Amino acid sequence: MDNFDKLKEIIFTIHSNHEVYLELNIIPELKLRDDLEMDSIMLAELSVRVEDEFGIDVFENGMVYTVKDILTIIDKP
Amino acid sequence: MENIFYKDSDISLSYNELLVRLNKRREFYEVYYATSYFDFVINVLLGVIDHQNFVLTDYIFGKGENSKPLAVNPKVNTKEDLIHLIRNSKAEVGIYSSGSEGPPKLIYQSIQRLLQSVRISDDYADSNWGFTYHPAHSAGIQFLLQVICNGATFVNLRDLKNDALKSFIRQSQVQYLSATPTFYRLLAPYDQPLPSIISITLNGEKSTQKLISDIKSLCPNARIRNIYGSTEAGPLMSSDSEDFTVPLRLMDKLKIINGELFFHHSIVSKSVINIEWYPSGDLVEIIEDNPLKIKFISRKSRIINVAGHNVNPQQVEEYLLKLPGILDVRVYGRANKITDFIIVAEIICSDDIIYTEKDIISYLKEYLPIYKIPRIIKFVKNIEIGRTGKKSL
Numbered sequence: 001m002d003n004f005d006k007l008k009e010i011i012f013t014i015h016s017n018h019e020v021y022l023e024l025n026i027i028p029e030l031k032l033r034d035d036l037e038m039d040s041i042m043l044a045e046l047s048v049r050v051e052d053e054f055g056i057d058v059f060e061n062g063m064v065y066t067v068k069d070i071l072t073i074i075d076k077p
Numbered sequence: 078m079e080n081i082f083y084k085d086s087d088i089s090l091s092y093n094e095l096l097v098r099l100n101k102r103r104e105f106y107e108v109y110y111a112t113s114y115f116d117f118v119i120n121v122l123l124g125v126i127d128h129q130n131f132v133l134t135d136y137i138f139g140k141g142e143n144s145k146p147l148a149v150n151p152k153v154n155t156k157e158d159l160i161h162l163i164r165n166s167k168a169e170v171g172i173y174s175s176g177s178e179g180p181p182k183l184i185y186q187s188i189q190r191l192l193q194s195v196r197i198s199d200d201y202a203d204s205n206w207g208f209t210y211h212p213a214h215s216a217g218i219q220f221l222l223q224v225i226c227n228g229a230t231f232v233n234l235r236d237l238k239n240d241a242l243k244s245f246i247r248q249s250q251v252q253y254l255s256a257t258p259t260f261y262r263l264l265a266p267y268d269q270p271l272p273s274i275i276s277i278t279l280n281g282e283k284s285t286q287k288l289i290s291d292i293k294s295l296c297p298n299a300r301i302r303n304i305y306g307s308t309e310a311g312p313l314m315s316s317d318s319e320d321f322t323v324p325l326r327l328m329d330k331l332k333i334i335n336g337e338l339f340f341h342h343s344i345v346s347k348s349v350i351n352i353e354w355y356p357s358g359d360l361v362e363i364i365e366d367n368p369l370k371i372k373f374i375s376r377k378s379r380i381i382n383v384a385g386h387n388v389n390p391q392q393v394e395e396y397l398l399k400l401p402g403i404l405d406v407r408v409y410g411r412a413n414k415i416t417d418f419i420i421v422a423e424i425i426c427s428d429d430i431i432y433t434e435k436d437i438i439s440y441l442k443e444y445l446p447i448y449k450i451p452r453i454i455k456f457v458k459n460i461e462i463g464r465t466g467k468k469s470l
Contacts, residue, residue, distance in 0.1 A: 017435050017452075033239040034261070040259050040384050044416040045452040059414035063265040 003054070003074050008066065010049045014042055028068035036067075050074065060074070079205070080156065082225075083115060085233035086245055090115065092156045092228070099123065099153055104146035108132045115234065116214055118221065122150055124170075125188055126162040132171035132183065133213035156228050163226060164192065166237075172215050173392050174308035174387075184308060184346045191219050192226070194312045201227035207234045209256040211386065213445075215308050216280055220255060229253075239263065246271055254296075255279040257385025258288055259416050262285040267295040277439030280312075282302045282417055283373050286319050305373065307357060308387075310340045334362050339465055381410035382417045386448045390420070393451065396444055397422060397437070402430030406449060407460045422451035423460055432456070 001009075008026045010071045015022065020037055024030070031072070038046065047059045054074045060065055079091040098119055105124055109131070111117035122132040127149050134141065152376040153159045166188040174184045206224050208231055212219040224231045232249045234242060243264065246254075251271075255278035264271075274296040279289075284303050292301060305321055306312035313331075314321045323331060330341040332354055338361050339354040358378040364370040381388045390408035403426040410418035426432060432455045441450050 013434075017438050019439075031239075034241075037238070039238070040263050040416050041419060041448060041452065044384075044413045044419045045264075047413045047415060048411050048421075048453060049417060059416065063262070065266070 003073060006053055007050070007070060007074070010046065010053065011036065011067075014038075015042070016071075018042070021044055026067060028066065028071060030067050031065055032067070080228060081230045083118075083231045083233065084205075084249060086237065086241070086294050094158075095119075096153055096156070096159065099159075100151050102151065103148060105129055106131075106143045106146055108134065108141075108144040110134075110141050113120040121170075121221065122159070122163075122225075123151060125166045125168050126153065126159070128167040128221065130169045130171065130185065131279070134173070155279075160226050160228065163188070163222065170218060172213070172218075172308060182423065186215065186311065186346055188222070190311065190346075191215070191222055194219060195223045195226055197226050199387070201253075204229045204253060205232050205251050206230065207232050207246060207249075207251040207256075207274075208255040209254070209260050210281075214386070215311070216255070219312075238420060243269070243271065251379060252276065254278070254299075255280060258284045259384035260417060261292050264295060265291065267291050270294075271296050272298055274299045277301045278288055278304055280306070282382050283375075284319055285405045289318060290307060300326050307340075307359075309345050309355065310357075311344075313344070320364050320370050320372050323371065328369070333361060333363065333371070336362070338371070355445055381420060383410070383419060383448045384416040386446075387451050388420060393420065393422065393441070393445065396441060400432075400437070400440060401434075402427045405460055411453070419453070420449065421453045423454070423455045425459045425460060427458060 011026060022037065024035070030036055032043060032046070033073045047057065050070060051057050056074055058070050064070055079093065081089055082092045082095045083090045091266055097104055100120060102123060105127060105131065105446065106120060109117070109120045111120060121131065129147065134165060142223070152294060153162065158191055169185040169187045171183050171185050174182050187193055199390070204227070206220070208220055210220055232251050234245065237245055240316055247344070250273045252273055252274045254274050258279055261279065275298050275300045277292055277296055279302070280367045289301060289303065292299070301313045303317065303318050303319065304312050305314045313327060316322065327344070330344045332341070338357040338359045340357055342355060345355045358380060360374045360377050361371040362374050364372050367377055379390055381390060393408045394406045397403055397408070404427055407423045409421055411421045422436070422437070424432070437454050438450055
């Protein structure tokens with residue numbers, strides 16, 4: 001499973017736990033708030049789950065806006 | 078032009094419509110589960126103008142049983158009459174505070190006390206105020222009083238997300254905005270200014286200098302006020318940075334003991350106090366001695382701040398332990414850059430029970446508001462015990 005698949009699984013878990021059902025395929029260009037309908041607490045949960053999986057706080061240097069922004073940070077060597 | 082009382086992205090209601098709906102009501106409830114925010118406001122106003130005490134619960138929308146109705150017969154002819162009645166109210170409002178330890182406490186604040194921090198000026202008439210708080214928390218009630226006592230417009234921004242939120246702020250020409258630091262963090266990116274905003278208030282959690290600078294660039298025409306207060310003592314100090322200079326009127330009402338801020342009983346709601354100095358649960362650092370300037374560092378108690386809302390983990394633990402097959406639990410906060418903390422739970426289940434994260438979350442949603450729900454649930458075999466003998470945080 002590559003990093004993108006792992007990230008998609010995290011997003012799916014967050015949506016599923018809170019009964020958010022979106023009819024869309026997750027692609028890197030999607031915006032976290034506007035397209036994936038994440039509110040502040042969902043973004044906070046995303047940040048903690050990503051940190052647990054990848055050991056990186058993706059919000060360390062400010063806000064991130066898209067799935068791609070997160071991938072860029074976690075894929076950085 | 079008709080004076081608008083309430084506006085959200087779907088509806089707009091005038092002060093005349095507010096008065097018509099208020100005068101039609103014949104029943105007031107001390108504890109009320111409303112069908113909409115507007116319905117909630119009507120019951121609150123009935124209590125306020127009829128001098129009836131009322132209690133606000135975490136869930137205000139249809140999740141419990143109303144108290145016995147009390148017959149009322151309001152006759153409010155004009156907006157000015159309504160303001161006069163509010164300003165002379167003898168009612169008290171009961172709000173659940175997370176407290177510094179133990180289960181949530183019901184604290185009564187008089188409307189008169191809440192009105193002390195309401196600013197009234199001719200400049201505020203016809204102005205637009207952006208609403209972001211939980212309607213049933215003290216900041217939510219104070220906001221309602223602030224708007225009505227000035228005959229201003231209440232612009233409901235709750236539940237709007239980034240692009241739609243900023244666009245509605247622009248479209249509604251919001252001038253006054255009061256919110257938690259979490260709300261302002263989510264306004265990023267700060268590249269397209271919101272010029273209509275002339276006043277910004279930050280409330281409910283610790284702000285940083287970086288956030289205050291970001292808000293200044295987003296709202297170049299705004300004066301920024303960072304407020305410190307508590308449910309028990311109301312708003313106490315304001316500042317334009319992350320440091321607070323203690324005002325003269327509070328010099329003998331605040332004390333710092335081992336880094337924790339204490340309130341003198343004279344500034345704390347009478348329903349919580351029987352000691353001379355009340356522990357705030359907030360740890361502070363002294364920046365300057367004369368005049369006294371302080372900076373807030375963190376919470377001392379187990380209370381967890383989630384996006385400006387205080388969460389008492391003991392309350393969440395009590396609900397979890399009611400589920401069959403749950404042997405032990407530990408609820409704690411996990412730090413993050415967006416909401417300060419989120420709630421995490423560790424659970425030990427008996428061998429014959431299998432729960433999923435979703436099962437636990439769905440169960441808790443029946444009883445607790447969303448910010449109190451653990452976002453991450455770990456099913457474990459052991460729960461760590463700290464050096465004090467308590468479950469470590």
